[in-house]
Amino acid sequence: MAQLDTLDIVVLVALLLASVAYFTKGTYWAVRKDPYASSYANGSASKAGKSRDILETMDKSGKNCVVFYGSQTGTAEDYASRLAKEGSSRFGLKTMVADLEEYDYDNLDKFPDDKVAMFVLATYGEGEPTDNAVDFYEFITGQDVSFSEGGGAEEKPLSTFKYVAFGLGNNTYEHYNSMVRNVNKALEKLGGSRIGAAGEGDDGAGTMEEDFLSWKEPMWSALTQSMELEEREAVYEPAFEVTEKPDMDAEDDMVYLGEPNKNHLEGASRGPYNAHNPYIAPIVESSEIFKVENRNCLHMEIDIGGSNLTYTTGDHVAVWPTNAGKEVDRFLNVLGLASKRHMVIAVKGLDPTAKVPFPSPTTYDAAVRYHMEICAPVSRQFVSMIAQFAPNESIKAEMTKIGSEKAYFVEKVSSQHLNIAQLLEILGKGEKWTAIPFSLWIEGIHKIQPRYYSISSSSFVQKDRVSVTAIVESVEIPGAPHVVKGVTTNYLLALKQKQHGDPHPDPHGLDYAITGPRNKYDGIHVPVHIRHSNFKLPSDPSTPIIMVGPGTGVAPFRAFVQERAAQAKAGENVGKTMLFFGCRKKMEDFIYENEWEEYKEALGDKFELVVAFSRDGPQKVYVQHKLKEHAEEVNNLLQQKGFFYVCGDAANMAREVNTVLAQIIATQRGIPESKGEEIVKAMRASNQYQEDVWS
């Protein structure tokens, strides 16, 4: 038998660690987290081989500032890169961004005092760290934290450690910004010196961006003093080198034309399919389920048979969108790139710490169409950043004003719901913005995000097909020059139109490239993956359930009721199944009206549907009003250990339902309202009350 030499063992261990890390991250891992890390770059093996020693990494790459982030859905990661970028362009710092998970912290006691560490930390759960920050958090707040030189907390081991800190949170949570607060406390206790105040951004008040902007200015002045930096006219330093390859043909089979990774480029895509590697799934059926002209709600059946993807009732399906041709054209036009949209470009990080967010070589068209979130709201800081590349001085002055004055930004940009290309089109008055380096677009525009949909079918009934119930987003702002058209839902609408015989579906002139890169999605296919959730039916079908789901919030409840109807048909003892559904008008958006009748036949009086039509009568009637009318029954079912579920709009409906339920419990049981609230809280903690909400 061949002997394994040391190198083989190192490689094997690295591969093993990499695959363990990969599988244990689970599907809840940050959506925004580098979808290409494992599938496109040279793989996890090289990543695992990378040093976990932050001091060594900084020394080797000549950095004096590291920006660590703890992020779940990418906001903190984004802020971290903005800080790094600004530190470098305005103050000449040698910055790098680092995922907290990728380093060890026991040598922070050797962190030299001419360097600085920045922390950008989101809070999750009940005041908990994000997944990627768990190890760091446990280490730094641990009772018996010990460093390389053996110093415990009393010896102030971090006396040379300079840091700055910003937290991301939401004041509607009980443990507001506890991550940054606790980390700051721990670092102070260990002797670290914080530069400037520890900032706190609040999603709840909708002031995250402004909180960040107003925190960082005083922080930068304190840091300039402490590190004797000199501020300079911000010089843009590209993070990526973008090389045009005029001698390469876009049809060359090495060129990515929107394929999400190498696997897809090389032809037959292979599993396992997950958040890094979508399955190109056939849409086997699609239909319009509203009966009204100006609004659309889609029901789609997506076939996952043969993919090895599995789901259980209550899970989510993620749809990987493609930008509308209309917006891709606008974007390329305003940058003056339209004529060379199919030019092959190679993109590489100019620095080992800069990760290219999409596979290369590619083309301008493919990068913009498939990988960049070009339709999203614009950030004020990004406006400031591109001002220097404006086509002329007067446009530059206007751009600078928009970037620096909050109220003016609201007036000109956010209240109009403009995307970046729409803004540049308006300000440029026909001038093209040709001076903006493409690297700045790669850095400043987010990676396009898969959108999640609550699966509206039961895995017990149809294990190989997931149903989606989606309202097509179309938001008209009075006085604004454009209607906001949701990226993904209008793409799905185009797919539905194609399936129904329109050879060139083009809803509202959006013109999606629905056959995908190299026609790989032809025949009505859509890239998807499945995300498992904890939103689940009770394991015992005889347990009563109460579901509250107005609008598209009914999606997972169609799945629940479908499942229980099938169980009843199979002779199982099914418990009371009560659904509160609300919509605008019975004749317009009462979705699945006929199906409920079928389920009723199977379930008999075990099934009770209560409807609230908000716009059919003189007064608004909502699900929570109906809940109150059925207070006694609701309370009885809960006392029989029934489960309570809410799905849909997080901002208002879900909160109001929570409040009403607490009132119902209090009145029915003759206890104070505060006790009712405590009971609801306890129900949440024990999973008797479950939410699947989105905003």
Ligand SMILES: Cc1cc2nc3c(=O)[nH]c(=O)nc-3n(C[C@H](O)[C@H](O)[C@H](O)COP(=O)(O)OP(=O)(O)OC[C@H]3O[C@@H](n4cnc5c(N)ncnc54)[C@H](O)[C@@H]3O)c2cc1C
């Ligand atoms: C767990 C989960 C489950 C979900 N389940 C469902 C479901 O079952 N059914 C369903 O229909 N939806 C569901 N959603 C919502 C869904 O994921 C999408 O958010 C929704 O379909 C809109 O996607 P879109 O790409 O069409 O719109 P996007 O392009 O993402 O736009 C969404 C909204 O953002 C705003 N917006 C976009 N661009 C701008 C701009 N330039 N300026 C200002 N504002 C802007 C607008 O208000 C717009 O309506 C769920 C979400 C989550 C998180």
Ligand SMILES: NC(=O)c1ccc[n+]([C@@H]2O[C@H](COP(=O)([O-])OP(=O)(O)OC[C@H]3O[C@@H](n4cnc5c(N)ncnc54)[C@H](OP(=O)(O)O)[C@@H]3O)[C@@H](O)[C@H]2O)c1
């Ligand atoms: N926070 C938000 O602004 C928000 C949240 C979710 C969805 N949406 C958008 O709305 C569109 C459709 O979403 P949808 O599926 O939820 O359908 P929807 O048709 O907007 O809403 C379904 C039903 O819920 C009612 N409703 C409104 N506010 C409520 C509240 N506070 N409590 C209980 N019920 C309430 C609506 O009544 P009325 O409309 O008659 O008041 C309607 O009857 C989508 O485009 C989506 O983006 C907005």
Ligand SMILES: Cc1cc2nc3c(=O)[nH]c(=O)nc-3n(C[C@H](O)[C@H](O)[C@H](O)COP(=O)(O)O)c2cc1C
């Ligand atoms: C499920 C969930 C739980 C959260 N828990 C808290 C919390 O306990 N305290 C808090 O201040 N913010 C909480 N937040 C708000 C997030 O910290 C905030 O939205 C932040 O911007 C997310 O940053 P990220 O995109 O980098 O993950 C929570 C958000 C979600 C979605």
Ligand SMILES: *[C@@H]1O[C@H](CO)[C@@H](O)[C@H](O)[C@H]1NC(C)=O
């Ligand atoms: C992947 O590895 C090969 C061979 O080791 C190398 O030539 C190539 O540049 C690497 N690619 C990336 C994206 O790192």
Ligand SMILES: *[C@@H]1O[C@H](CO)[C@@H](O)[C@H](O)[C@H]1NC(C)=O
């Ligand atoms: C599904 O899994 C089986 C067994 O693990 C494997 O042989 C097969 O290739 C997989 N199929 C796909 C499409 O990934």
Ligand SMILES: *[C@@H]1O[C@H](CO)[C@@H](O)[C@H](O)[C@H]1NC(C)=O
């Ligand atoms: C800049 O371009 C705009 C649009 O063409 C024009 O109206 C404006 O006068 C120009 N300003 C200068 C200083 O050239």
Ligand SMILES: *[C@@H]1O[C@H](CO)[C@@H](O)[C@H](O)[C@H]1NC(C)=O
């Ligand atoms: C903040 O949390 C509340 C309560 O969960 C939620 O309604 C709201 O949408 C959150 N804000 C943001 C911007 O996520």
